[in-house]
Amino acid sequence: MFYRVFVAEPIDAWWQRRQRTRDRAVPYAVGTYRAEWERYPVLIRQYHPDLNSGITLTQIPPAAEVFLVWQCDVGHVFVATPDEQRNRPGGQRRRSVWCPVCAQLANPPRIKPTAPTPPPPRAPRSSRPAREGPAGRLPGDAFWSAAAPKPASAAEADLRQRLALRFEFELDCNAVVVARPFFDRLEVWPDVVIPELRVAIEYDTVGRHGLEHVGPREESDRRKDRALRAVHWEVLRIRCGKLQPIGPYDLTASGVTGRLMDRLSTALGEIRGELIVSAYCRR
Template sequence: MDEDSGTAGITVRFRCGHGADAAEARITLQRACPLCMLLGETKRSREELLRRAAPAGRAALAQETRIGASYQWICTRGHSRYEATVRETLTGPGCPKCQKNAQAPAARHEGGVPFMKPGLKTRTSQAEQKLRMLLGERIRLPHRVNAIRINRSFYGKPEVWPDIIIPGLKVAIEYDSPGRERTAHRGLKEASDREKDAALAEVGWAVIRVRADGLEPLGPYSIACAGVTAAVIDEVLRLLVLIRGEEAVAALMRTDSSG
């Protein structure tokens, strides 16, 4: 993403409505501003971003277009305010205190532990639900875990929330799709996915990524596909055996008698 977009020194307005006032704009670009593009890639809204900003900067941030602009931010865990760019806030590790806590010895001891985070709200697509349903017909999937502790801070938290977690194999499964606008899991969001996978690898977890609708493979255990099918489930199971061995996977396989 090019933050300047070749418009330095020119009064520009973007399709999203940010930038110069309509009456003052010399150029109107038929695309969203860099900040709105990054919000789209990271599946966040400007309202969410404004709530994280210190009150004094919210008016300016409401009209901001640059992802390199620095603001004061409020830590969601109650730590001191800190300064960071919009890009760092949306894709970085959170406030310095959160980052330090995530690297503390006690936190490292908990790294890799799956757990149930109460009240966790994540967006689940129909394709993700289908993936879980079809895979659950072949292998026993737990329903009481939705997060994994890590030894670093990811979006300000010492944990990640994979789509599917298999604690018995220490394997997480992610379903990636570019979405309706064809921008999800690309660009900076792809870099974020790589960071998430690296954080899980640090604590002994492997990640299988089902990459749908034209997304390129990402990582050593990727399945490129048009959508979720029985063949995709077969490939997931093959990768599970490759990662953890046939005996470990067989112990979790469903039999005809167990449904």
């Protein structure tokens, strides 16, 4: 009897072997397996190139015997092959089935209790830290800050609501930790904070007196954008009225409309990749 045994490899070893067998530095170009992975939006969300030697998911054949590192929405980090991950849900839609740790917490094995056991501690959400000040946070972390001003305009609230209808983003952060003080604080307060994409959205109008975001205010807007980009965030400003774009992804608009939301979705795709953004689309 012959058994053909496939042994999964760590990603570096797998990639190097494919480099040799395919005789090229990049054995699979970015995007090669896009169509195969697109059917698994949860897995696109769980996969991060920085946990996998910088190799993107679309470079990995779904049948590859390779150990990949995944991180669930709650923040558990675990190792699994593409096949194990794609077979995980078994037709179920519950989120917990996509992560072995979550699945275990949702369905603990039945053991005859010998003593009362405390409930398992809830893992902190990596994208939504506890609601305290910036103490202990790292530059680039998003959080909820009590110091941030309350949302000012109805348009801003409308924008946030329309985003929540389109995307499964955690939109309850209102601050990002920056590396250098901005107006004496190590935090900035964008109008909308999308931790999943590390994108901040600003909704700019000249205000009732025509003085907002112009003159010296524009310079502080630009400083704020630089502070965010320095911690690897991107900024997209929606510029209303006569305000001109000041950043590469800014959109001019007359107000919050369905058409603006379409343009915004496209711009988010340009910033972080359409595949990533579509993985957060509600369907």
